[in-house]
Amino acid sequence: MTLSYVDRHGGNKQFLWGLTYTESGARCTTESWHNTVSSDDVLQMMEKVPGWGEPMKALSKACWVLQIGDAAETFLPTSGNGVTQAIEDAVTIAACLQNASRDEIATAVRTHSLLRGDRVATAQLLGFYNAERFQKTDVEAVGKDAKVSAKLPKWIYTSDPEYKAAESLREGGQPLMNTNIPEGYVPNPWTMEGIEKLYADGKHVELKGDWL
Structure with a gap:
């Protein structure tokens, strides 16, 4: 899951970006609202995230499967x-x-x-x-x-x-x-x-x- 938005109220022109991902067993990061990363780290992480798959139709031809x-x-x-x-x-x-x-x-x-x-x-x-x-x-x-x-x-x-x-x-x-x-x-x-x-x-x- 990703979340991104511009901090308009802070007036600091910062772009806030978050990504939920699975860490390896050897690494454990403490959750924090204050940790920051470089733009290069963000771009590298984005390269690892798979893109969207091809969209599926709302229902199957035989009408036995339906998305809601x-x-x-x-x-x-x-x-x-x-x-x-x-x-x-x-x-x-x-x-x-x-x-x-x-x-x-x-x-x-x-x-x-x-x-x-x-x-x-x-x-x-x-x-x-x-x-x-x-x-x-x-x-x-x-x-x-x-x-x-x-x-x-x-x-x-x-x-x-x-x-x-x-x-x-x-x-x-x-x-x-x-x-x-x-x-x-x-x-x-x-x-x-x-x-x-x-x-x-x-x-x-x-x-x-x-x-x-």
Whole structure:
């Protein structure tokens, strides 16, 4: 596990970096908040850390293996919703399987993925929006106009994943219309590269629809 951040409050322009690793049996280091290392030591250690593997698909072709929670989706802390969405994953797949027969397991798993895909991607996007509000918003401006503040909208905490799953399976054969996202919002695929380019161009994440 790694942790890195700039010490903005200290005003010393220091970059704080931490790495959890396994030491050899012959070496034992005492934990301390004051030990420092050189940048060369950090770079050498980074060379020893394996990189990320190839990303796996959310579900297997036969729909017998399904990823949920942090294994399937990651959230910025500013979304305030990572654990909630992991629980919703578990509740949704459980409800889908409960309302399906043994011959409909694949259908149940695909229904779960359709229900969760748009909602998760939308909640993740909210994290980027809120990050801008937390990091770049003038506190005095929030008092004058609440629209510039971070959002914790009702569509996040009022959705009933168990009911949505059962309802979707009861309407078998009909096109799935997600109602667990902001009203009036049409989900569009987005990427981290796209977000970074948006920031590089001096633009901001915009939320279209009723996100309140």
